[in-house]
Amino acid sequence: MTPGGRVRVDLGNRRVRIAIEAEGYEFHGSPAKFAADCRRYDDLVSAGWLVLRFTYQQVLGDPVWVVSSIRSALAQRSAVPTDC
DSSP: OBTTBOOOOSEEETTTTEEEEEEOHHHHOSHHHHHHHHHHHHHHHHTTOEEEEEEHHHHHHOHHHHHHHHHHHHHHHHOOOTTO
């Protein structure tokens, strides 16, 4: 739950409050959609969530970096070793 109500994320972990978003132009390309995304992002951060945002190109073109970023964030939030 956020100050703005319930939100849906692409992938999330409630226990450690990490949300992972895959961003693309198709669903975020208009000014209204971009403004809604910014509000949702800010609501999540205000509620204590860490939001990791990746582009579709990053997910497909550099998955090693994406996974490394997610593991690092999880380690910071949950004290899980980064080499797991």
